[in-house]
Amino acid sequence: MNTRDTFASRLRYAPDYPQRCARALDEALQAVKAYTGWRALDPGRSHDAFFRLAALPELVKADLRTHGPEGFVPRGRDVKAALDEHEIELVTTSGSTGDRVTNIWYQPWWDASEAASWQLNAHARMAAVGVHSEAILTSPWCTGFPCEDEYLAMHQRTMGRFLYLSERSDPSTWSVELMDRMAAELNAFKPVILEANPSFLARLSRHIMKRALRVHSPAIIILTYENPSILHRRQIGRAFDAPIASSYGATEAGYVFMECEAARLHQVTESCHVDFLPFAPEHGGPDIGRILVTTFNNPWRSLVRFDIGDVVRLNGPAPCPCGRDEGLTLASIEGRTISLTVTPEDIAVTQGAVDRALSDIRGMVEYQLVQTSPGTCHLRFVAEEIDPRLIAGAAREALQAIYGGSAVITAEPVEAIAPDPPGKYKLAKTLEPVDAGALLDGRFAPRRVAHA
Numbered sequence: 001m002n003t004r005d006t007f008a009s010r011l012r013y014a015p016d017y018p019q020r021c022a023r024a025l026d027e028a029l030q031a032v033k034a035y036t037g038w039r040a041l042d043p044g045r046s047h048d049a050f051f052r053l054a055a056l057p058e059l060v061k062a063d064l065r066t067h068g069p070e071g072f073v074p075r076g077r078d079v080k081a082a083l084d085e086h087e088i089e090l091v092t093t094s095g096s097t098g099d100r101v102t103n104i105w106y107q108p109w110w111d112a113s114e115a116a117s118w119q120l121n122a123h124a125r126m127a128a129v130g131v132h133s134e135a136i137l138t139s140p141w142c143t144g145f146p147c148e149d150e151y152l153a154m155h156q157r158t159m160g161r162f163l164y165l166s167e168r169s170d171p172s173t174w175s176v177e178l179m180d181r182m183a184a185e186l187n188a189f190k191p192v193i194l195e196a197n198p199s200f201l202a203r204l205s206r207h208i209m210k211r212a213l214r215v216h217s218p219a220i221i222i223l224t225y226e227n228p229s230i231l232h233r234r235q236i237g238r239a240f241d242a243p244i245a246s247s248y249g250a251t252e253a254g255y256v257f258m259e260c261e262a263a264r265l266h267q268v269t270e271s272c273h274v275d276f277l278p279f280a281p282e283h284g285g286p287d288i289g290r291i292l293v294t295t296f297n298n299p300w301r302s303l304v305r306f307d308i309g310d311v312v313r314l315n316g317p318a319p320c321p322c323g324r325d326e327g328l329t330l331a332s333i334e335g336r337t338i339s340l341t342v343t344p345e346d347i348a349v350t351q352g353a354v355d356r357a358l359s360d361i362r363g364m365v366e367y368q369l370v371q372t373s374p375g376t377c378h379l380r381f382v383a384e385e386i387d388p389r390l391i392a393g394a395a396r397e398a399l400q401a402i403y404g405g406s407a408v409i410t411a412e413p414v415e416a417i418a419p420d421p422p423g424k425y426k427l428a429k430t431l432e433p434v435d436a437g438a439l440l441d442g443r444f445a446p447r448r449v450a451h452a
């Protein structure tokens with residue numbers, strides 16, 4: 001008997017949405033090699049799609065590597081011919097060596113998923129007409145033109161309507177001249193949209209404020225690549241007079257959530273289904289949990305119940321003031337599952353909880369929390385204008401409030417905090433990763449299967 005509950009059955013969706021879920025599922029089970037072993041677990045087409053999905057395992061990154069990109073292509077499609085004709089390409093995600101995955105990249109699907117996400121924010125919908133100018137400030141190793149030993153001219157970093165503001169991947173080493181150049185280029189290029197790594201744009205924003213520069217404000221700033229810290233958002237908000245929205249997705253899964261003008265994140269129901277798996281109450285459930293993503297309509301890649309590796313917090317029963325009510329609505333992305341830490345009593349603490357605890361400490365402009373063992377945390381932080389000893393004291397107190405009185409918390413001022421390669425800033429890390437699967441409410445936990 002299947003006792004798993006389905007969270008999705010409690011939500012509101014467009015009338016054709018359950019059919020789109022069923023179609024994605026049927027195609028995967030019938031025509032995609034990677035899901036051959038799942039067929040026997042499917043309760044069958046007489047059941048609704050949400051119930052069928054809940055009976056299936058989760059798809060993890062190791063499965064993507066095991067089956068390779070071709071294992072997720074529906075039968076009847078010729079990968080080699082499509083590669084030769086440049087209809088698709090192979091893209092290897094950045095990350096540590098053991099974590100790299102090669103995906104088939106099909107640009108039209110990606111663009112459609114992005115365009116659908118823009119509909120979920122009033123400012124993005126107005127600004128993003130498809131031919132708008134866009135400045136991008138992220139690690140050039142993620143997208144753009146990397147060059148770490150010399151500087152590239154503006155035209156060498158411009159591609160059509162896109163301007164890549166930095167060829168350097170470590171903001172902690174950016175020179176004053178480089179940041180002055182970024183500000184000048186924003187004024188010259190006048191982008192409609194500024195898309196940025198929040199930690200990167202926060203670094204530039206602190207520079208803009210310090211030098212009292214006047215900088216062109218785009219119609220909207222879209223934060224992506226990293227989960228934004230409250231500190232980073234506040235710094236960006238001081239330097240730019242533009243609405244800010246966080247866009248959430250992954251190379252594997254496309255655009256999954258978009259922040260609306262009322263600061264909630266709405267599911268991109270046009271291009272994906274999201275299964276929410278709540279944590280047990282002691283770990284923050286039922287409002288906090290993991291998510292699994294099932295994509296729609298990508299002819300070159302069938303993803304079902306893919307563990308995207310993040311923890312989210314639901315918006316709760318009150319509807320979002322923006323009026324959008326389809327699919328999942330989140331209060332926040334709580335950070336990566338690998339950024340989960342624990343109290344001495346083994347209770348999970350999300351990166352979002354750490355961020356909220358530290359968000360009101362005056363003078364702290366950046367931080368990174370490292371958990372060395374359960375209940376032992378070391379905070380490195382960058383101070384500005386306030387005595388670092390006062391900041392350290394306030395930070396220890398704030399963290400003690402969430403980790404408990406018996407936790408050992410140390411705090412140390414540092415000159416700067418560098419991102420991890422290829423250029424992603426980590427707000428929280430642990431040396432002993434938490435098993436996020438073990439935190440789930442058992443009624444929603446996916447079936448565990450031996451991986452091939």
Ligand SMILES: [Zn+2]
Pocket residue numbers: 260261262263264266320321322323324
């Ligand atoms: Zn909303």
